[in-house]
Amino acid sequence: MSDDKSKNKNGQSEASDAEEVATAERSRIADVFGDKSTDSKVVDSAKETAKDAADSVVETTKDIASGAAGVAGAALGVFGKAKDLAVDAKDSAVDLAGDVKDSAVDAKDSAVELAADAKDTAVDMADDAKDAAVHVKDGAVAAVASVAGGTKNAVANVADGAKDVADGAKEAVADVASGAKDAVANAADGAKEAVANVADGAKDAVANVAGGAKDVADGAIDAVGNVADGAKDAVANVAGGATDFVGRIKEGIPAAIGAILGVSSQQIPTDADGEVKGIAAFFNHPDHLMYAAEQANAANFEIYDAYSPFPIHGMDDAMGLERSWLPWVTFGAGATGFCTAFGLQFGIMGFDWPMVFGGRPFIAWPSFVPILFELTVLFAGVTTAIVMLIAAGCFRKPFIIDKDITNDQFVLWISAEDKSFEVDDVIAFMKKLNPHTIRAIREGQK
Amino acid sequence: MSTAIRPEQIGHPEYLEHGGPLGGPDMHRETLVTGGKKWADVNQDVSCHTERKPTKLWWGAFLVAFATAQLFFFGLAAEVFVGVGVTGINHPVGWGVFIINFVFWIGIGHAGTLISAILFLFKQNWRTAINRSAEAMTVFAVMTALVFPLMHTGRPWYAAYWLLPLPNGRGPLWVNFNSPLLWDVFAVSTYGTISIVFWYVGLVPDLATLRDRAIHPIRKKIYGLLSLGWVGKNRGWRHYETAYLMLAGLATPLVLSVHTIVSFDFAVSVIPGWHTTIFPPYFVAGAIFSGFGMVLTLTIIMRKVFELEDYITVNHLESMAKVVLLTSFVVGTAYITEFVIAYYSGVEGERFHFANRLFGPYWWASLIMYGCNMVVPQLLWFKSIRRSIPILFIITIFVNLGMWFERYVIVVTSLQRDFLPSSWGMYNFQFADWALTIGSAGFFMCLFLIFCRVLPTICMFEVKAFMDPDKSAREAE
Numbered sequence: 031m032s033d034d035k036s037k038n039k040n041g042q043s044e045a046s047d048a049e050e051v052a053t054a055e056r057s058r059i060a061d062v063f064g065d066k067s068t069d070s071k072v073v074d075s076a077k078e079t080a081k082d083a084a085d086s087v088v089e090t091t092k093d094i095a096s097g098a099a100g101v102a103g104a105a106l107g108v109f110g111k112a113k114d115l116a117v118d119a120k121d122s123a124v125d126l127a128g129d130v131k132d133s134a135v136d137a138k139d140s141a142v143e144l145a146a147d148a149k150d151t152a153v154d155m156a157d158d159a160k161d162a163a164v165h166v167k168d169g170a171v172a173a174v175a176s177v178a179g180g181t182k183n184a185v186a187n188v189a190d191g192a193k194d195v196a197d198g199a200k201e202a203v204a205d206v207a208s209g210a211k212d213a214v215a216n217a218a219d220g221a222k223e224a225v226a227n228v229a230d231g232a233k234d235a236v237a238n239v240a241g242g243a244k245d246v247a248d249g250a251i252d253a254v255g256n257v258a259d260g261a262k263d264a265v266a267n268v269a270g271g272a273t274d275f276v277g278r279i280k281e282g283i284p285a286a287i288g289a290i291l292g293v294s295s296q297q298i299p300t301d302a303d304g305e306v307k308g309i310a311a312f313f314n315h316p317d318h319l320m321y322a323a324e325q326a327n328a329a330n331f332e333i334y335d336a337y338s339p340f341p342i343h344g345m346d347d348a349m350g351l352e353r354s355w356l357p358w359v360t361f362g363a364g365a366t367g368f369c370t371a372f373g374l375q376f377g378i379m380g381f382d383w384p385m386v387f388g389g390r391p392f393i394a395w396p397s398f399v400p401i402l403f404e405l406t407v408l409f410a411g412v413t414t415a416i417v418m419l420i421a422a423g424c425f426r427k428p429f430i431i432d433k434d435i436t437n438d439q440f441v442l443w444i445s446a447e448d449k450s451f452e453v454d455d456v457i458a459f460m461k462k463l464n465p466h467t468i469r470a471i472r473e474g475q476k
Numbered sequence: 477m478s479t480a481i482r483p484e485q486i487g488h489p490e491y492l493e494h495g496g497p498l499g500g501p502d503m504h505r506e507t508l509v510t511g512g513k514k515w516a517d518v519n520q521d522v523s524c525h526t527e528r529k530p531t532k533l534w535w536g537a538f539l540v541a542f543a544t545a546q547l548f549f550f551g552l553a554a555e556v557f558v559g560v561g562v563t564g565i566n567h568p569v570g571w572g573v574f575i576i577n578f579v580f581w582i583g584i585g586h587a588g589t590l591i592s593a594i595l596f597l598f599k600q601n602w603r604t605a606i607n608r609s610a611e612a613m614t615v616f617a618v619m620t621a622l623v624f625p626l627m628h629t630g631r632p633w634y635a636a637y638w639l640l641p642l643p644n645g646r647g648p649l650w651v652n653f654n655s656p657l658l659w660d661v662f663a664v665s666t667y668g669t670i671s672i673v674f675w676y677v678g679l680v681p682d683l684a685t686l687r688d689r690a691i692h693p694i695r696k697k698i699y700g701l702l703s704l705g706w707v708g709k710n711r712g713w714r715h716y717e718t719a720y721l722m723l724a725g726l727a728t729p730l731v732l733s734v735h736t737i738v739s740f741d742f743a744v745s746v747i748p749g750w751h752t753t754i755f756p757p758y759f760v761a762g763a764i765f766s767g768f769g770m771v772l773t774l775t776i777i778m779r780k781v782f783e784l785e786d787y788i789t790v791n792h793l794e795s796m797a798k799v800v801l802l803t804s805f806v807v808g809t810a811y812i813t814e815f816v817i818a819y820y821s822g823v824e825g826e827r828f829h830f831a832n833r834l835f836g837p838y839w840w841a842s843l844i845m846y847g848c849n850m851v852v853p854q855l856l857w858f859k860s861i862r863r864s865i866p867i868l869f870i871i872t873i874f875v876n877l878g879m880w881f882e883r884y885v886i887v888v889t890s891l892q893r894d895f896l897p898s899s900w901g902m903y904n905f906q907f908a909d910w911a912l913t914i915g916s917a918g919f920f921m922c923l924f925l926i927f928c929r930v931l932p933t934i935c936m937f938e939v940k941a942f943m944d945p946d947k948s949a950r951e952a953e
Contacts, residue, residue, distance in 0.1 A: 054946060323710070339515060340681075340941035341713040349710060354718035360726075374641060378650045387654045400659040400737050403729070408666040411726045415673045418719035419680070419704055422712030428684075428705040435708050436685040438515035438940075443709070 054315075078128070094122050123227070124155075154255065227256045304473025308445040309456045310431050311465035316342045319440035322463045324348040326442060329459060333448040337431060337441040356421065360414045367409025371402045431471055487790040487863070508602060509943040511786035518787075518943070522934045523689055525782050530929055533781055538925045544918025551911035552627060560630050562908040569891040569903035573912055574628035576883045579738055580766070581621035581916065582664065583759075583879065585671065586731055587767025588614025592674060593727035596720070602795050604938040605787045608682075609778060610771045611675040612931070616923040617770075618668040620916050625660070656740040663737040670730055674723050680706045681716075681937045735759040742886065748829035749890035752817065758810035762882060765803035765849070769875030772796050774924065776869045778933060787934050790863050797862040800875060804853035807882075811850060825895050837902065838889050845885050848878020 313319045316338060323336045327350045336345055346353075375398040379385075384392040419425065435441055442463070444456050453470065460468050488503035495502030513521070530538075554562045565572035588610040595603040626632040629639075637644055639661045641651050651658050683703035690696040706712070739759035742750035772793065779788040818826040833842045852874045855861045862868065893900045905913075927933075 054949070336710040337708050338710065338713070339685075339708060340937040341717050342710070342941075345710045346714050351711070351714055354715045356715050356718040357722060360722045364726075375653045378641060379653050383647060383650055385652075387652060390654070394654055397654040400733070400740075401653065401662045403733060404659075404662040404666040407726045407730045408669060411670045411673055411723055411730075414719050414722045414726075415677050418677070418715045421715045422706070423709070424680070424704040424706055424712075426705050428700075428703075428707050430688065430707060433688040436681070436688045437519050 094119060158259070227259060230256060306446050306453055307429075307471050307473055308443055308447075308451075309453065309460065309468065309470050310337075310444075311442045311460040311463060312432070312467040312469070313440040313442070313465050314438075316440055318465075319442060320345055320348045322442040322460075322465070325459075325463055326444065331444055331448050331450065333445040333451075335443050335445075337435045337439075337443060339436055339438060339440075354421075356414060356418055359417045360410045363413030364406045364410035366413075367405040367407070368402055370409065371398070371405035374405075375401060432469075487794070505791055506789065507944060507948050508605065508789075509787055509939060509948070510789055512945075512948045513786060513943065514945045515940050515943075518934075518936050518940050519685055519689065521784065521787070522932045522936050523686060525928070526686065526930055526932065527689070531781075534925065534929065537781075538922065541918045541921035541925055544915055545922045546915070546918075547911040548915025548919045551908045551915055552623070554908050554911075555627055555630075556632075560628070562906065563912070564904050564906045564909050566901070566903075568894065568899050568901045569888055571628075571887050571891060572903055573905070573909040574624040575741075576880070576887050577913055577916055578621050578624035578628075579759075579883045579887075580880050581617045581624070581920070582667075582738055583735060583763035583766045583883075584770045585614040585617035585621070585667070585767065586735060586760070586763035587771045588612070588617075589667075589671060589674070589727050589731040590764055590767065591771070592678070593724040593731060596724045597728060600795075601942045602792050604935055604942050605784075605789075605792055606771060606775055606796070606934075607938070608675075608678065608931075608935040609775060609928075609933050610767075611671065611678065612927045612933075613767075613771060613774060613924065614671045615668070615675055616920050616927070618664065618671055619923065620920045622664065622668065623916070624912075625664075656737065656744045659737045660741055663734045667730060667734045670723070670727055674727055677716075677719065677723065678935055678938075679931065680704055681708065682932045682935065684708065685936055686932065732760055735763040742890075747890045747894055748818075748823070748825040749814075749833070749886065752814065754810055754813055754817070758807065761803050761806035761810065762849075762879060765800060765807050766875065766879035768796050768800045768803065769872045769879065772800065772868065772872040773876060776865060776872070778928065782928065782933060784934060787939060790865070793865065793868060794859075794862045797856050797868055797871075800872070801853055801856040804849060804856075804875075808850040811846060829890065829893070832893050833885060833889050836889065836893065838885065838892070841881050841885050841888070845878055845881040848874040849882060852878070 311322060313322060319336055319338060320342060323334075323345060326334045327348065334349075336342070336349060338345075376393060376395075379398075380393040386392070387394075431441055431443060432439055442460070442465070444451065444460075457468060457470075487506050489506050490502075490504040492502040494500070509518070511517075563573050565574070588607075591603045591610040592607045595607075626635050629635045636642060639651070639658070641653075642648075680703055683699055684706040687696060687699035687703045690699055736756040736759065739755035743752060743755040745751060775788050775796075776793065779785050815830050818830045821827075833839075852871055855867070855871060861871075888903050892903055
């Protein structure tokens with residue numbers, strides 16, 4: 031599977047891969063990290079900006095419309111602009127939401143229902159904003175997983191391709207460029223949708239204000255809902271588009287994850303007696319582990335390892351390991367077997383007790399070929415197996431980090447014997463990799 | 477899909493009638509592991525059978541196999557305490573039951589190595605579901621096979637001096653390295669050793685899985701020792717994978733050499749019907765043919781009894797059926813070539829031998845041989861038959877039977893009437909022959925049933941490496 035990914039040069043399927051990973055990760059992340067979002071911040075900012083934008087609904091709408099036109103014009107080359115536009119759309123939407131809400135409140139001060147409704151809608155919007163934040167993070171996690179999938183080259187191509195779209199570079203990066211193009215188009219569409227939604231919502235809201243206080247309250251609810259949806263779409267599109275720019279995002283992402291989610295939900299047991307033998311980060315997917323191993327290698331750890339239930343293709347490269355030297359053992363043992371058979375047959379038949387069989391020469395070498403072959407294979411095979419097991423650390427009491435490593439867990443292990451090992455540093459490093467669990471393994475711990 | 481699923485649609489989630497490039501159906505195979513399994517499900521589904529008490533079905537099968545195995549031990553005991561004369565072998569048929577069964581069981585083993593080594597080199601990922609049981613079958617088949625030549629010596633306790641180049645008090649008088657029978661000793665013992673090594677290397681990570689799942693301390697201890705301290709770190713996996721590749725590269729020519737050398741036992745002689753250059757490829761193809769027949773027989777039963785239908789799917793069975801069809805074709809071609817060359821050579825002895833095969837006293841054995849090996853497998857040209865498990869099972873029984881009779885025909889008809897009509901004779905199965913033949917199947921089945929109980933019948937880590945839970949989750953949506 032990882033093989034497929036590393037060979038994948040197609041930007042679109044890259045994006046869809048990333049989305050799949052995001053889908054898979056989404057539910058887990060929701061479980062793990064819970065409501066760590068910035069509800070109150072969004073609500074506050076919505077309220078603040080609402081006051082500022084009270085008079086300028088129509089103007090804002092026009093601005094957004096023209097901004098969307100600009101985005102459509104620049105869509106082929108400038109993803110960043112699309113992203114900004116989407117964010118602008120979101121901000122404006124939020125502004126409008128606050129505005130409409132304020133008008134509603136002003137229109138009918140005495141309506142307690144209205145206040146409650148407005149509050150509810152604000153909460154809804156906050157939830158949606160939270161979802162949107164989760165989307166951003168999902169995209170980010172997806173990006174991380176894609177990077178982990180060994181897609182370094184593909185990612186570089188995506189970045190190059192995105193930059194070169196304007197120039198019309200159409201070689202190996204053509205697919206990637208079109209993927210980026212699509213993503214930009216999606217972002218622009220999302221922005222347009224958001225603008226349309228904002229405009230509709232604003233219209234409804236104004237009409238409702240004119241129609242009556244009760245209607246205004248209803249309109250406010252609709253408008254806020256629409257605005258929230260629009261904002262969500264825009265942010266989701268930005269998140270989706272972001273997966274194409276994994277190369278750029280790669281550096282900022284782990285920090286962003288930390289900032290958005292906080293890391294307090296990761297469990298790090300601190301109560302134990304023995305020496306720390308090392309720290310283990312647990313992952314659910316081989317590609318995620320491969321990314322983690324790559325990072326550990328890049329961070330110049332030396333005594334670390336990647337534990338998995340099955341061999342992962344590309345992991346040797348990720349960990350910076352060279353090809354196994356085992357074929358030399360096979361060759362040496364095979365040569366030994368060949369020489370043994372050679373000595374045995376030629377020595378016995380030619381020198382120790384030469385006998386005539388069927389009038390043939392003492393040393394009838396074609397007869398010796400089968401046994402030459404068989405002993406070569408016998409020596410080579412048995413030696414290879416034994417040396418392999420020794421090289422793999424067998425024949426001693428195993429140090430089992432977790433029972434589920436032979437089941438479905440993927441673990442990055444950094445040993446305390448590493449020369450740059452500091453518990454806090456290693457934990458901080460691992461947090462950036464976004465594992466589902468980090469655990470310090472201590473002496474004598476089961 | 478509104479209409480009922482037809483047999484040829486099983487295992488093809490995307491099936492479009494007349495959608496193919498040549499007007500036939502356009503179909504796409506399902507994933508290797510079906511049922512939307514996750515990695516943890518593999519562990520549970522495969523290991524659970526080793527962790528609970530055996531079912532009644534298993535006990536029933538084991539008791540039958542064990543009782544049959546007693547026949548084997550009885551036959552061996554009779555041979556040791558009375559002599560090889562208790563069997564029907566005599567002049568001129570001196571090879572009889574021992575060599576028939578030896579060649580048969582060695583041949584059975586070939587499919588296991590083919591699946592684990594050659595299909596590995598060809599990157600046939602479907603092999604992952606069946607290679608463990610096929611390799612186990614190889615090991616047990618070679619163990620069963622080795623009994624026969626040892627017992628055929630008449631005094632197996634002296635056999636070490638006769639068969640191996642050991643220093644001894646007679647000169648030392650060594651073994652004869654010019655003899656194909658000695659090559660056989662080295663070939664079969666190497667094959668047995670490498671098969672065990674290959675099998676065990678594949679088992680180590682799965683034994684570690686059983687160790688980590690074990691709750692009872694004694695069980696944990698046993699599997700802990702057997703797993704040799706395997707922990708699954710990548711610095712181990714990288715050597716492991718290289719070693720597996722090396723072993724596969726070594727086992728591939730080995731498996732071809734073994735039956736080649738077995739065929740030399742016959743081909744190096746001057747007996748009509750044996751003295752042909754076609755024997756090595758003919759024997760190797762026959763070995764793979766009979767081996768796949770036996771693998772199919774065993775896996776069809778195993779997947780049912782141990783509920784492994786999601787891992788050994790109809791697609792797996794169909795792939796094996798295709799190998800059976802191909803090798804049946806190779807074997808059939810060899811049969812026909814033998815007749816043509818015997819006629820074309822103009823050698824009277826050869827011509828007579830092949831006429832004797834068809835019309836001599838053992839015509840019925842030849843009929844079973846040609847019928848089961850050439851005619852019956854032709855049914856596998858039909859996709860619906862390849863995908864019909866009951867019919868496939870019956871065909872594999874025919875294949876097993878036919879290949880046993882091939883060895884019977886080769887060994888017996890050549891010896892009973894050779895160049896010298898004055899020394900012609902007959903070979904009739906006595907009770908001891910039947911006991912050894914049927915009993916060896918019981919002995920083999922005993923070993924296989926015990927294997928199914930104590931070791932994972934599917935190579936869990938390899939299945940996990942090649943399954944795609946992400947993809948099957950997507951398809952489920």
